Amino acid sequence: MAKLFRATQLDVGYGKMQILWDIELEVNQGERVLVLGPNGAGKSTLLQSLVGLMQIWRGQIFYHEDPIQNLRIDHRIRKGISFVSELGVVPSLTVEDNLRLGGYYSSKREVLQRMEEMYEEFPAIKEKRKALAGSLSGGQRKMLSTAKALMSHPQLLIMDEPSSGLAPLLVTEVIQILSRFQKQGLSFLIAEQNVKFLDIADKVYVLDAGHIAFSGTVEELKMNDALNRAYFGVSGHSS
Numbered sequence: 001m002a003k004l005f006r007a008t009q010l011d012v013g014y015g016k017m018q019i020l021w022d023i024e025l026e027v028n029q030g031e032r033v034l035v036l037g038p039n040g041a042g043k044s045t046l047l048q049s050l051v052g053l054m055q056i057w058r059g060q061i062f063y064h065e066d067p068i069q070n071l072r073i074d075h076r077i078r079k080g081i082s083f084v085s086e087l088g089v090v091p092s093l094t095v096e097d098n099l100r101l102g103g104y105y106s107s108k109r110e111v112l113q114r115m116e117e118m119y120e121e122f123p124a125i126k127e128k129r130k131a132l133a134g135s136l137s138g139g140q141r142k143m144l145s146t147a148k149a150l151m152s153h154p155q156l157l158i159m160d161e162p163s164s165g166l167a168p169l170l171v172t173e174v175i176q177i178l179s180r181f182q183k184q185g186l187s188f189l190i191a192e193q194n195v196k197f198l199d200i201a202d203k204v205y206v207l208d209a210g211h212i213a214f215s216g217t218v219e220e221l222k223m224n225d226a227l228n229r230a231y232f233g234v235s236g237h238s239s
C-alpha cells in the first residue's frame, strides 16, 4: 500500500511540558487509522501538531513522502488533507456559504455539484441549508464541519473526537457516512476515546500518556492489553 501520510520521532509539548514522546504514525492510501486513548492521553495535541496548528519540538511529517514544511500555507497539501474542526465553521454565515468556503473549485457548477453530494450524505444539514450556522445544534454543527472538510475532495480526513457531544445514534450515523467515503478511496485519521470506532478501523494506535503503547490491527489489539492499561491501569511510562 502506498504511503500517504507519516510522522516520525515526534516530540511535542506546551511551554516546557512535554506531552508527546517519540510518536511514529503512518496512514496508507485508503486506510482508516484510529488513535485511541483516554482523556488527556494527548490525542488533540497530536492531531494539532500533525496539521500544523502546533509547533513540533522534534521529528518530521511527510505527505506522499515529501516532508511537510507548513501545511497551513501550502495549498497543494491543504487540498489533500482536511482537518475537521468546528472552529472552521463560521457562525455568521449560512450552512450553504460555509460549505462553499470548504472547496477549491474552478467553476460554480462544480461547487454546486459537490454541495449536493454533501446534502445527500448529510441530510441533517440539507434541511438547514439557508440557516445561519450559528443557529445549528451541536450535532448539526458537527455534521456541517465534517461536510465542509469533505468539500475539497481530500485524500485524507483528520478528525478529532467525531463522537464528542453526539447522541449514540448520531455516532452510528457518522460511522456509516465515513464508511461510504472510505469506499470511494478516502483515508482517515481519527482520534477518539470511543471504542465504537474500532468497528471501522484498519489500523489502531493506542496513545497512553503521550506514548504510542500499541500499533497494529484491531485483531492484534484484542490479543494485547495496551487498551486496558491505557484506560484502566497505571501507565507503565515514566514521564
Ligand SMILES: Nc1ncnc2c1ncn2[C@@H]1O[C@H](COP(=O)(O)OP(=O)(O)OP(=O)(O)O)[C@@H](O)[C@H]1O
Binding pocket: 014, 019, 037, 038, 039, 040, 041, 042, 043, 044, 045, 046, 193
Ligand atoms: N494549551 C495547553 N497548555 C498546556 N497544557 C495543555 C494544553 N492543552 C492540553 N494540555 C495538556 O496536554 C495533555 C494532553 O491533552 P490533549 O487535549 O492533547 O489530550 P486528549 O487525549 O485529546 O484528551 P481529551 O480526550 O480529554 O480531549 C493534558 O495533560 C493537557 O492538560
